[in-house]
Amino acid sequence: MKRRFGVSLPESVAVKLDELALSTSSDRSSIVARALEEYLHDDLHEHGEHVCTGLIILMSEKSIDVSSLKSEIIKAQLTIRSSAGYITVLYVEGFYGSVRNLRKKVSRRCVFTRYIPLSCVYMRRS
Structure with missing residues (x-):
C-alpha cells in the first residue's frame, strides 16, 4: 500500500532528482522512497542502546x-x-x-x- 503526499524541494534538488530518474530509468517516487528509507533507518538507529x-x-x-x-x-x-x-x-x-x-x-x-x-x-x- 502506498500513501501519496506532496513535498516541496529546492529547484536544484528537483533537477538532480529528475536527472537521476532519467539516467536510471526509474521514477522520482521510487528514488525518494529509497532515500527516505535509508535516512529513516539511520535516524531511528540512533535511538536506544x-x-x-x-x-x-x-x-x-x-x-x-x-x-x-x-x-x-x-x-x-x-x-x-x-x-x-x-x-x-x-x-x-x-x-x-x-x-x-x-x-x-x-x-x-x-x-x-x-x-x-x-x-x-x-x-x-x-
Missing part, C-alpha cells in the same frame, strides 16, 4: 593511525590511498554507544565520516 555490527567510513587528508584508538569494537580495517586523500573503512561490533563515541573521536581528524549499520540486536527493557 543496542548491539550492532557495521562499517565506519572515514575520509581524511592524512592516514589515520587506528591502532592508537585502542578500541575493542574495531574488528578489521582497510585503508586506501586515493586522489582525494585516505579512505579508511572500519568494521565494528559492539554497543551502539561505543560505535557513536568512536565515530565522534575519529571524525575530528576527518573530512567525512559515515556509519553504515549492517545488523542490530535491540535489547528488551524489563
Whole structure:
C-alpha cells in the first residue's frame, strides 16, 4: 500500500532528482522512497542502546593511525590511498554507544565520516 503526499524541494534538488530518474530509468517516487528509507533507518538507529555490527567510513587528508584508538569494537580495517586523500573503512561490533563515541573521536581528524549499520540486536527493557 502506498500513501501519496506532496513535498516541496529546492529547484536544484528537483533537477538532480529528475536527472537521476532519467539516467536510471526509474521514477522520482521510487528514488525518494529509497532515500527516505535509508535516512529513516539511520535516524531511528540512533535511538536506544543496542548491539550492532557495521562499517565506519572515514575520509581524511592524512592516514589515520587506528591502532592508537585502542578500541575493542574495531574488528578489521582497510585503508586506501586515493586522489582525494585516505579512505579508511572500519568494521565494528559492539554497543551502539561505543560505535557513536568512536565515530565522534575519529571524525575530528576527518573530512567525512559515515556509519553504515549492517545488523542490530535491540535489547528488551524489563
